[in-house]
Amino acid sequence: MSNLWAKVLRDLRNPLFLQGYALMANTVITGVLGMGYWLLAAHFYSPEEFGRGQAVITAMRLFASLTALSFVGALARYLPIGGRRTPELILRGYGLAAATGGVAALGFLLTLPLWGKTYSVLAGFGPGLFFLFSVLVWAVFTLQDVVLTGLRRATFVPLNNLIFGLVKMGMLVAVAGALPSGGIFVSWVIPTALALIPINWLIFGVIVPRHVRQADPTQEPPRLREIGRFLSGDFPGTLSMLAIVYLVPVVVATQVGEATFGRFSMAHTLASMIELLAMNMAVSLTVEGSFDRNALAMNCRRALRRAFMIVVPIVTVAILGAPLILRIFGDAFAEEGTTLLRLMALAVLPRVLIEVYLSALRATSQARLLAxxxxxxxxxxxxxxxxxxxxxxxxxxxxxxxxxxxxxxxLIFGNLRKILKIGQTGRSVVTQGSSGAA
Structure with missing residues (x-):
């Protein structure tokens, strides 16, 4: 036991593991509180409202993430070396993500009849305006965590989401009687908006000034043209990944009833949380790869070992215990969601390899191959x-x-093996990476 504790303490002195573990802890906290939130929602709201709430939240996250998710890779890549341009990079990311999401959400609202009965709850000026507001808020909220991670302050991320999750659950119960047909969505959006205030005060008032002071004065901050080239390659790819995460559930919502979608969405959400564990260490890998490219191969090997060490037991529990986990929400959830949860949990194992490879490509700015x-x-x-x-x-x-x-x-396994072996053969990862840069 003492050896394990000593190993954990040694890991926490390594920024790669400290950041990765903080993000994994955040995923666990978010997952546990998320299950509690949806358990309360299933208790206080009808199956139809449960499914409708899931569908509207999924649509909000889809539009908010149109550009926000593409900035996740860019901010993780360039904030570590942003220097005096760090505040500008963050604000540009916030602004572009909110603007793009707002335009997409407005187009969605103007074509609302085409999206099926489930989304008819957003018809009218008031509900539509609130939905548009929620998209702008969620776009910034999405980027907060990666900003903290890019500035090597990921330890604040789980604390932020712990408070956010608890407030969200409290509001869900508080508005259940007053807003039986929209309480789920309201209880999700209002705490999100409130969370923006203290976290961005921390980012711009404390962390960014310290990051700028500690920056290497001899290192030239990245130019907007360089970041633009990276985004031109990363954005199409990220937009494609967005289709997997959010567009697929939205399409499913147009094909099935509200109650069925609620049961599908619960299994899909749980599986997606497991998948996030595979992505957490990869985000930390991008950040550390930007600080020190020569250590990228070694950090890739470390990230793979730690990710599999943590993910494999969780995937095993999810596959074996899927019916019991879903039965917490009701028998119908277990009957309709067990196979989906098992399949998506199993898919996390190859996803670990993919995410580590993608992070290595981001750290070496190989935007075309990344896309x-x-x-x-x-x-x-x-x-x-x-x-x-x-x-x-x-x-x-x-x-x-x-x-x-x-x-x-x-398909990517051969290239990933080459990256993992670079440090063992003494070759420079910078040379290897720059040859394919966009």
């Missing part, structure tokens, strides 16, 4: 899901994700 891998994965998931949906229904999402991630992991 190619992400677009290929998204096309495979969407094509296989749409092909299998008439046969397997909502479980087609699980089969599509598993097949696609296994296929892409096999």
């Amino acid at each position: 190619l891998v992400q677009i290929g994965l998204a096309v495979a998931v969407l094509a296989s899901t749409l092909t299998l949906f008439p046969i397997f229904g909502v479980n087609a999402v699980g089969y599509g994700v598993l097949f696609s991630q296994l296929l892409v992991a096999l």
Whole structure:
């Protein structure tokens, strides 16, 4: 036991592991509080309102993430070396993400009748304006965590989301009687808006000034043209990945009833939280790779070992215990969601390989290859899901994700092995990475 504790303490002195563990802890906290939130929602709201709330929140996150998710890679890549331009990079990211999400949400609201009965709750000026506000808020909220991570302050992320989750659960119960038909969405958005104030005060009032003071004065901050070239390659790929995370559930919501979507969404949400664990260490890897490219290969090997060490037991529990986990929400959830949860949990294992590879590409600015891998994965998931949906229904999402991630992991495995061996052969990762840069 003492050896394990000593190993953990040694890991925490390494920024790669400290950041990665903080983000993993955040995922666990978010997952536990998320389950509690949806358990309360299932108790206080009807199955139809439960499904409608899930659908509207998914749509909000889709539009808010249109540009926000593409800035996740860019901010993780360039904030560590941002120097005096750090505040400008953050504000530009916030502004572009909010503006793009707002325009997309406005287009959605103007074409609302085309999106099915589930989204009719957003009809009218008041509900539409509130939805538009929620998209702007969530766009900034999405980038807060990666800003903290890019500035090596990821330890604040779980604390922020712990408080946010508890406030969100309290508001869910508080408004259940007054807003039986919209309480879920309101209880999600208001705490999100309130959370922006203290966290951005911390970022711009404390962390950014300290980061700028500690920056290497001899290092030239990244130019906007350089960041633009990176985004031109990363954005199409990230947009494709966005289709997997948010567009697939929105499409499912247009094809099934509200109650069925609620049960699908619960299994999908739980599986997505497990997948986030695979992505957490990868985000930390991008940050540390930006600080020190020569250590990238060694950090890739470390990230893979730690990620599999943590993810494999969780995936095993999810596969074996899927019916019991989902039965907490009700028998219907277990009957309709067990297969989906098992398939998507199993798909996390190849996703670990993919995410580590993508982070290595980001750290070495190989934007074109980065886009190619992400677009290929998204096309495979969407094509296989749409092909299998008439046969397997909502479980087609699980089969599509598993097949696609296994296929892409096999295709990138050779290149990943080369990256992992660079440090062992003494070759410079910078040279290896720059040769394919956009």
